[in-house]
Amino acid sequence: MRLRCALLDDFQGIATEVADWSALADRVEVVPFREHLHGEDALVAALDGYDIVVTLRERVAFPAAVLARLPRLRLLVASGMRNSVIDYAAARAHGVTVCGTASSSTPPVELTWALLLGLARGLVEEHNAVRAGGPWQSTLGADLHGRRLGLLGLGKIGGRVARVGLAFGMRVSAWSQNLTRERADEHGVELAPTKEALLSGSDFVSVHLALGDRTRGLLGAAELALLKPTAYLVNTSRAAIVDQDALLAALHEGRFAGAALDVYDLEPLPADHPVRTAPRLLTTPHLGYVSRANYETYYGQAVEGIEAYLAGTPLRQLP
Structure with missing residues:
Protein backbone atom coordinates (compact mmCIF):
# COMPACT_ATOMS: atom_id res chain seq x y z
CA MET A 1 0.00 0.00 0.00
CA SER A 105 16.30 35.39 1.02
CA THR A 106 16.37 37.09 -2.39
CA PRO A 107 12.58 37.05 -3.03
CA PRO A 108 11.60 38.88 0.20
CA VAL A 109 14.30 41.49 -0.43
CA GLU A 110 12.92 42.12 -3.91
CA LEU A 111 9.32 42.22 -2.66
CA THR A 112 10.28 44.73 0.04
CA TRP A 113 11.49 47.10 -2.64
CA ALA A 114 8.47 46.44 -4.86
CA LEU A 115 6.22 47.50 -1.98
CA LEU A 116 8.35 50.46 -0.95
CA LEU A 117 8.50 51.78 -4.51
CA GLY A 118 4.80 51.12 -4.98
CA LEU A 119 4.05 53.25 -1.95
CA ALA A 120 6.47 56.01 -2.86
CA ARG A 121 5.17 56.49 -6.39
CA GLY A 122 1.48 55.70 -5.83
CA LEU A 123 1.62 52.91 -8.41
CA VAL A 124 -1.66 51.25 -7.46
CA GLU A 125 -3.64 54.48 -7.50
CA GLU A 126 -2.12 55.64 -10.77
CA HIS A 127 -2.53 52.26 -12.46
CA ASN A 128 -6.20 52.08 -11.44
CA ALA A 129 -6.79 55.62 -12.66
CA VAL A 130 -5.25 54.92 -16.07
CA ARG A 131 -7.22 51.70 -16.54
CA ALA A 132 -10.50 53.30 -15.40
CA GLY A 133 -10.14 56.49 -17.43
CA GLY A 134 -9.70 58.49 -14.25
CA PRO A 135 -7.56 61.54 -13.53
CA TRP A 136 -4.18 61.86 -15.24
CA GLN A 137 -1.48 62.15 -12.54
CA SER A 138 -3.37 62.20 -9.27
CA THR A 139 -0.49 61.56 -6.84
CA LEU A 140 2.79 63.29 -6.04
CA GLY A 141 5.62 60.81 -5.69
CA ALA A 142 7.87 60.65 -2.65
CA ASP A 143 11.57 60.83 -3.55
CA LEU A 144 14.02 58.17 -2.37
CA HIS A 145 17.33 59.86 -3.15
CA GLY A 146 18.57 61.73 -0.11
CA ARG A 147 15.79 60.43 2.14
CA ARG A 148 16.26 58.35 5.28
CA LEU A 149 15.57 54.61 5.20
CA GLY A 150 15.22 53.14 8.68
CA LEU A 151 15.64 49.38 9.03
CA LEU A 152 14.40 47.47 12.03
CA GLY A 153 16.83 44.58 11.78
CA LEU A 154 20.03 44.22 9.79
CA GLY A 155 20.27 40.46 9.33
CA LYS A 156 20.46 38.50 6.08
CA ILE A 157 17.42 40.23 4.55
CA GLY A 158 17.81 43.63 6.21
CA GLY A 159 21.43 43.84 5.11
CA ARG A 160 20.51 43.28 1.48
CA VAL A 161 17.66 45.78 1.68
CA ALA A 162 20.19 48.28 3.03
CA ARG A 163 22.49 47.84 0.03
CA VAL A 164 19.64 48.60 -2.37
CA GLY A 165 18.74 51.69 -0.36
CA LEU A 166 22.32 52.92 -0.58
CA ALA A 167 22.27 52.31 -4.35
CA PHE A 168 19.23 54.61 -4.56
CA GLY A 169 21.25 57.29 -2.79
CA MET A 170 19.31 57.00 0.45
CA ARG A 171 20.71 57.59 3.90
CA VAL A 172 20.26 54.29 5.69
CA SER A 173 19.98 53.73 9.44
CA ALA A 174 19.36 50.49 11.31
CA TRP A 175 18.41 49.42 14.81
CA SER A 176 17.74 46.19 16.65
CA GLN A 177 18.28 45.10 20.20
CA ASN A 178 21.43 43.18 19.30
CA LEU A 179 22.81 45.33 16.48
CA THR A 180 26.42 46.38 16.93
CA ARG A 181 28.25 49.34 15.44
CA GLU A 182 30.64 46.92 13.78
CA ARG A 183 27.84 45.23 11.84
CA ALA A 184 26.32 48.58 10.89
CA ASP A 185 29.71 49.76 9.63
CA GLU A 186 30.12 46.52 7.70
CA HIS A 187 26.95 47.34 5.75
CA GLY A 188 27.78 51.03 5.40
CA VAL A 189 24.77 52.18 7.41
CA GLU A 190 24.31 54.33 10.49
CA LEU A 191 23.51 52.74 13.83
CA ALA A 192 20.43 54.43 15.28
CA PRO A 193 20.92 54.99 19.03
CA THR A 194 17.37 53.89 19.88
CA LYS A 195 14.29 52.45 18.25
CA GLU A 196 12.54 55.75 18.91
CA ALA A 197 15.26 57.72 17.14
CA LEU A 198 15.04 55.47 14.10
CA LEU A 199 11.26 55.77 13.88
CA SER A 200 11.10 59.52 14.33
CA GLY A 201 13.98 60.26 11.96
CA SER A 202 13.11 58.02 9.00
CA ASP A 203 11.15 58.75 5.85
CA PHE A 204 10.71 55.04 5.15
CA VAL A 205 10.74 52.29 7.81
CA SER A 206 11.07 48.62 6.89
CA VAL A 207 10.76 45.70 9.32
CA HIS A 208 13.24 42.81 9.08
CA LEU A 209 13.23 41.13 12.49
CA ALA A 210 12.59 37.58 13.61
CA LEU A 211 9.48 37.14 15.73
CA GLY A 212 10.16 36.38 19.38
CA ASP A 213 9.23 37.48 22.87
CA ARG A 214 11.24 40.69 22.50
CA THR A 215 9.87 41.66 19.11
CA ARG A 216 6.20 40.71 19.46
CA GLY A 217 4.24 43.98 19.51
CA LEU A 218 7.45 45.98 19.09
CA LEU A 219 5.58 48.66 17.15
CA GLY A 220 2.45 49.67 19.01
CA ALA A 221 0.43 52.88 19.14
CA ALA A 222 3.17 54.81 20.95
CA GLU A 223 5.84 53.78 18.44
CA LEU A 224 3.68 54.43 15.38
CA ALA A 225 2.94 57.91 16.74
CA LEU A 226 6.64 58.71 16.34
CA LEU A 227 6.55 58.35 12.56
CA LYS A 228 6.63 61.54 10.50
CA PRO A 229 3.33 62.54 8.86
CA THR A 230 5.09 61.96 5.52
CA ALA A 231 6.63 58.59 6.46
CA TYR A 232 5.88 55.14 5.08
CA LEU A 233 6.05 51.78 6.88
CA VAL A 234 6.72 48.40 5.21
CA ASN A 235 6.38 45.03 6.95
CA THR A 236 7.37 41.89 5.04
CA SER A 237 8.66 40.13 8.18
CA ARG A 238 6.10 38.90 10.72
CA ALA A 239 2.66 40.38 11.35
CA ALA A 240 2.84 40.22 15.15
CA ILE A 241 5.81 42.61 15.27
CA VAL A 242 3.43 45.48 14.42
CA ASP A 243 0.24 45.83 16.48
CA GLN A 244 -2.44 45.42 13.84
CA ASP A 245 -5.16 47.39 15.63
CA ALA A 246 -2.81 50.28 16.32
CA LEU A 247 -1.67 50.30 12.69
CA LEU A 248 -5.22 50.32 11.33
CA ALA A 249 -6.19 53.14 13.69
CA ALA A 250 -3.17 55.20 12.61
CA LEU A 251 -3.98 54.67 8.92
CA HIS A 252 -7.64 55.60 9.33
CA GLU A 253 -6.63 58.74 11.21
CA GLY A 254 -3.97 59.66 8.64
CA ARG A 255 -1.15 59.92 11.17
CA PHE A 256 1.47 58.99 8.56
CA ALA A 257 1.53 58.72 4.77
CA GLY A 258 0.95 55.02 4.33
CA ALA A 259 1.99 51.43 4.90
CA ALA A 260 2.57 48.22 2.97
CA LEU A 261 1.96 44.75 4.39
CA ASP A 262 2.77 41.26 3.16
CA VAL A 263 2.06 39.49 6.47
CA TYR A 264 -1.08 39.33 8.61
CA ASP A 265 -2.32 38.08 11.97
CA LEU A 266 -4.69 35.71 10.17
CA GLU A 267 -3.90 34.15 6.80
CA PRO A 268 -5.50 33.94 4.34
CA LEU A 269 -7.40 37.10 5.23
CA PRO A 270 -11.18 36.60 5.63
CA ALA A 271 -13.26 38.48 3.07
CA ASP A 272 -14.50 40.95 5.69
CA HIS A 273 -11.15 41.55 7.40
CA PRO A 274 -10.57 45.28 8.14
CA VAL A 275 -7.15 45.20 6.49
CA ARG A 276 -8.87 44.74 3.12
CA THR A 277 -10.53 48.16 3.30
CA ALA A 278 -8.01 50.22 5.30
CA PRO A 279 -6.93 53.48 3.64
CA ARG A 280 -3.31 54.31 2.79
CA LEU A 281 -2.45 50.61 2.78
CA LEU A 282 -0.78 48.57 0.03
CA THR A 283 -1.29 44.84 0.54
CA THR A 284 0.06 41.61 -0.95
CA PRO A 285 -0.97 38.05 0.06
CA HIS A 286 2.25 36.95 1.81
CA LEU A 287 4.34 36.81 -1.37
CA GLY A 288 7.70 37.30 0.35
CA TYR A 289 9.09 33.85 -0.42
CA VAL A 290 6.74 33.06 -3.30
Missing part, protein backbone atom coordinates in the same frame (compact mmCIF):
# COMPACT_ATOMS: atom_id res chain seq x y z
CA ARG A 2 1.33 3.42 -0.97
CA LEU A 3 1.90 6.08 1.64
CA ARG A 4 -0.14 9.29 1.37
CA CYS A 5 1.46 12.75 1.24
CA ALA A 6 -0.46 16.02 1.68
CA LEU A 7 0.86 19.24 0.12
CA LEU A 8 -0.66 22.08 2.14
CA ASP A 9 -1.58 25.54 0.86
CA ASP A 10 -0.86 24.87 -2.81
CA PHE A 11 -2.82 28.01 -3.67
CA GLN A 12 -1.43 28.34 -7.20
CA GLY A 13 -1.74 24.63 -7.99
CA ILE A 14 1.92 24.33 -8.98
CA ALA A 15 3.44 22.13 -6.26
CA THR A 16 3.50 19.07 -8.52
CA GLU A 17 4.69 21.08 -11.55
CA VAL A 18 7.79 22.83 -10.21
CA ALA A 19 9.40 19.59 -9.03
CA ASP A 20 9.68 16.04 -10.35
CA TRP A 21 7.69 13.74 -8.07
CA SER A 22 7.92 10.72 -10.37
CA ALA A 23 10.59 9.02 -8.25
CA LEU A 24 7.95 8.59 -5.54
CA ALA A 25 5.08 7.52 -7.78
CA ASP A 26 5.10 3.82 -6.90
CA ARG A 27 5.47 4.43 -3.16
CA VAL A 28 3.68 7.69 -2.35
CA GLU A 29 0.33 9.15 -3.37
CA VAL A 30 0.73 12.94 -3.50
CA VAL A 31 -2.38 15.06 -2.82
CA PRO A 32 -2.24 18.88 -3.15
CA PHE A 33 -4.57 20.98 -0.98
CA ARG A 34 -5.56 24.14 -2.88
CA GLU A 35 -7.52 25.64 0.03
CA HIS A 36 -6.18 26.62 3.44
CA LEU A 37 -7.32 24.46 6.36
CA HIS A 38 -8.65 26.75 9.10
CA GLY A 39 -8.52 25.55 12.70
CA GLU A 40 -7.20 22.44 14.41
CA ASP A 41 -10.33 20.34 13.90
CA ALA A 42 -10.40 20.98 10.14
CA LEU A 43 -6.67 20.29 9.89
CA VAL A 44 -6.90 17.01 11.79
CA ALA A 45 -9.95 15.86 9.85
CA ALA A 46 -8.25 16.55 6.52
CA LEU A 47 -4.90 14.97 7.43
CA ASP A 48 -6.17 11.96 9.35
CA GLY A 49 -5.24 9.52 6.59
CA TYR A 50 -1.82 10.92 5.69
CA ASP A 51 1.66 9.62 6.53
CA ILE A 52 3.57 12.64 5.18
CA VAL A 53 2.78 16.36 5.18
CA VAL A 54 4.62 19.10 3.28
CA THR A 55 3.84 22.52 4.76
CA LEU A 56 4.77 25.98 3.49
CA ARG A 57 6.49 28.47 5.77
CA GLU A 58 4.68 29.03 9.09
CA ARG A 59 1.09 29.31 7.94
CA VAL A 60 -0.10 26.01 9.45
CA ALA A 61 0.75 25.26 13.08
CA PHE A 62 1.57 21.79 14.35
CA PRO A 63 1.36 22.05 18.15
CA ALA A 64 1.35 19.05 20.47
CA ALA A 65 -2.47 18.90 20.44
CA VAL A 66 -2.56 18.47 16.66
CA LEU A 67 0.31 16.00 16.49
CA ALA A 68 -1.37 13.84 19.14
CA ARG A 69 -4.45 13.57 16.92
CA LEU A 70 -2.51 12.46 13.83
CA PRO A 71 -1.25 9.00 14.81
CA ARG A 72 -0.52 8.02 11.21
CA LEU A 73 1.76 11.00 10.53
CA ARG A 74 5.44 10.04 10.31
CA LEU A 75 7.17 12.77 8.29
CA LEU A 76 6.62 16.54 8.29
CA VAL A 77 8.56 18.53 5.69
CA ALA A 78 8.65 22.32 6.19
CA SER A 79 9.96 24.88 3.72
CA GLY A 80 13.01 26.62 5.12
CA MET A 81 15.23 25.57 7.99
CA ARG A 82 13.37 27.37 10.77
CA ASN A 83 9.75 27.01 11.78
CA SER A 84 8.30 28.55 14.94
CA VAL A 85 4.87 26.86 14.74
CA ILE A 86 6.00 23.24 14.88
CA ASP A 87 6.37 21.68 18.34
CA TYR A 88 9.56 19.72 17.77
CA ALA A 89 9.54 18.02 21.17
CA ALA A 90 5.98 16.80 20.63
CA ALA A 91 6.90 15.61 17.13
CA ARG A 92 9.73 13.51 18.54
CA ALA A 93 7.45 12.15 21.27
CA HIS A 94 4.93 11.03 18.66
CA GLY A 95 7.55 9.54 16.34
CA VAL A 96 7.27 12.26 13.70
CA THR A 97 10.46 13.20 11.83
CA VAL A 98 10.63 16.90 10.90
CA CYS A 99 12.80 18.01 7.98
CA GLY A 100 13.37 21.33 6.23
CA THR A 101 14.58 22.68 2.91
CA ALA A 102 16.88 25.43 1.73
CA SER A 103 15.31 28.85 1.17
CA SER A 104 16.60 31.96 -0.59
CA SER A 291 8.92 32.85 -6.40
CA ARG A 292 9.49 30.13 -8.97
CA ALA A 293 13.08 29.55 -7.94
CA ASN A 294 12.16 29.24 -4.27
CA TYR A 295 9.27 26.90 -4.98
CA GLU A 296 11.49 24.72 -7.15
CA THR A 297 13.82 24.48 -4.16
CA TYR A 298 11.06 23.86 -1.62
CA TYR A 299 9.30 21.10 -3.51
CA GLY A 300 12.40 19.67 -5.14
CA GLN A 301 14.04 19.24 -1.75
CA ALA A 302 10.76 17.97 -0.29
CA VAL A 303 10.95 15.11 -2.81
CA GLU A 304 14.59 14.52 -1.82
CA GLY A 305 13.61 14.61 1.84
CA ILE A 306 10.83 12.06 1.40
CA GLU A 307 13.11 9.76 -0.59
CA ALA A 308 15.82 10.02 2.07
CA TYR A 309 13.33 9.34 4.86
CA LEU A 310 12.02 6.25 3.08
CA ALA A 311 15.64 5.08 2.70
CA GLY A 312 16.16 5.49 6.44
CA THR A 313 18.53 8.47 6.12
CA PRO A 314 16.54 11.68 6.75
CA LEU A 315 17.97 14.91 5.32
CA ARG A 316 17.98 18.39 6.87
CA GLN A 317 16.32 17.34 10.11
CA LEU A 318 14.87 20.11 12.32
CA PRO A 319 15.48 21.71 14.68
